[in-house]
Amino acid sequence: MPELPEVEVTRLSFADRIQGARIQQLRMGKPLRWPLGCDTSLLQGRTVLRVRRRGKYLLLDLDRGLLLLHLGMSGSLHFASELPPAGVHDHCDLFTSRGTLRLHDPRRFGAVVYADSQDAPVATKLLGHLGMEPLGDEFPLTAFYAGLHARKTAIKQVLLAGEVVVGVGNIYASEALFMAGIRPTTKASTIGRARVARLHEAVRTVLARAVLKGGSTLRDFSNAHGESGYFQLEAMVYDRQGLPCRVCGITIQLLRQGQRSTYFCPQCQKR
DNA sequence: AGGGTGACCTGTCGGC
């Protein structure tokens, strides 16, 4: 489910409300992708200072330490003063003075991890290799070009890997490449400056637009208020194999790269 | 060293 837009939309939907909340209790359900890394009682009495995002991770800064949350493929968060009893797929409840933050994650690829600081080994392992944030001011074109120039893999997979730029998952990689007119199979290192500049702009535009539309709800994504996203309605290629390209009318094609589906228009993305 | 593959886990859908 969640790529950068969905994670950011989630963050925006509860960050203000949970800020300043005092943690009363943490309940963990079935195991998630990684262990919490501390006793749940350790968090009692701590305060949530703010909620940041790094790539597809949400970082809850506490007055001491931080919680790293990841939504995996199927995770979503809810935050409310009163929530129904935990269901089978509700694997984490963070009870606070302002309400309960609940992680719902059927596939359990998500994670809730405690770190003493952002320099703690576990935080470094998860965040240390992450690339540039595409939104905001820390995404210079020159660095993007240099990053792509050093990669011999297909551009789609370089985007997905998150080591050059973070937050671009399977939906938005296809969408950004379409917008930039670049074939997903093109070797990243062979893309010239002008085309990299188009991709740089496309990544920013697609992600920002998706945040504005509340993310993409393909199956079950919703923000912490329980509201769906609508970006999927304006997808140009994702999940549109066999349908006519919205620009040129040619049939959208599907291929597999690294066991993931890639969608593209053979006419609009010639190379 | 970097690139490719399998693994994690559950739900859903299409085909036979």
Place this chain on the structure above:
DNA sequence: TGCCGACAGGTCACCC
């Protein structure tokens, strides 16, 4: 109707 395989928004550990 029922079963089985393929696939789904992510990403790490491991192999050559």
